[in-house]
Amino acid sequence: MENEGVIDTWLRKHRLLYVGATKHPFILSISDGTIDISSFKTWLGQDYIFVRAFVPFVASLIVKAWKESDDRSDMEVILGGMAALNDELEWFKKEAFKWGVQLSHPLLPHKPNQEYCRFLESLMSVEANYTVAITAFWAIEAVYQESFALCLGDESRTPPELKETCQRWGSEAFAKYCCSLKHIANRRLKQASDDELKKAEVALLTVLEHEVEFWNMSRSGS
Numbered sequence: 001m002e003n004e005g006v007i008d009t010w011l012r013k014h015r016l017l018y019v020g021a022t023k024h025p026f027i028l029s030i031s032d033g034t035i036d037i038s039s040f041k042t043w044l045g046q047d048y049i050f051v052r053a054f055v056p057f058v059a060s061l062i063v064k065a066w067k068e069s070d071d072r073s074d075m076e077v078i079l080g081g082m083a084a085l086n087d088e089l090e091w092f093k094k095e096a097f098k099w100g101v102q103l104s105h106p107l108l109p110h111k112p113n114q115e116y117c118r119f120l121e122s123l124m125s126v127e128a129n130y131t132v133a134i135t136a137f138w139a140i141e142a143v144y145q146e147s148f149a150l151c152l153g154d155e156s157r158t159p160p161e162l163k164e165t166c167q168r169w170g171s172e173a174f175a176k177y178c179c180s181l182k183h184i185a186n187r188r189l190k191q192a193s194d195d196e197l198k199k200a201e202v203a204l205l206t207v208l209e210h211e212v213e214f215w216n217m218s219r220s221g222s
């Protein structure tokens with residue numbers, strides 16, 4: 001039997017913030033069917049911008065895994081995530097067309113999105129630590145996984161036209177992928193120095209805060 005990993009310890013410690021990010025009113029409004037479609041469209045356009053910035057972040061993690069990881073499978077797991085992002089960008093374009101959301105010219109990142117992307121950039125630098133960055137990566141993916149899985153539950157009343165969106169991140173396959181990332185992060189954290197642990201915990205909290213702000217932004221359309 002494995003002991004509880006560092007991540008679960010942190011999630012218990014910061015439970016309120018985690019729940020705030022994974023059961024946000026925006027997500028609850030999808031799952032109870034009361035979502036305002038204009039909020040959904042705001043989210044869609046803004047998330048496309050985010051995912052475009054997420055690609056170089058994941059690329060930087062591949063470089064770090066290749067250079068620093070003691071386990072070859074790390075790079076393969078991250079590469080799988082990168083491949084999924086390739087499909088995801090195509091999906092955003094198709095979905096935006098379906099909803100009449102313009103992804104090209106006038107679409108600019110709102111402030112919370114800009115700030116989130118800037119945080120990603122700070123983790124992309126060569127000086128940024130692999131353990132810290134992989135912990136943030138897990139958190140970014142896990143928030144979407146847990147949030148959208150909620151919209152697929154038996155009790156949910158997710159509008160049929162939003163089911164495909166929820167399926168992207170709420171699926172069993174995405175859950176398994178998040179589990180693999182969590183494993184990598186926990187393995188690294190188990191061997192980390194106190195300084196790395198401190199930084200990784202802060203990175204986790206920073207992700208959760210940015211995710212809450214991202215949902216808030218989507219909800220209010222600003």
Ligand SMILES: Cc1ncc(CNC=O)c(N)n1
Nearest residue numbers: 047050051088140141144214
């Ligand atoms: C703001 C935000 N957080 C996490 C994700 C999920 N990762 C990739 O798609 C996302 N799309 N957007």
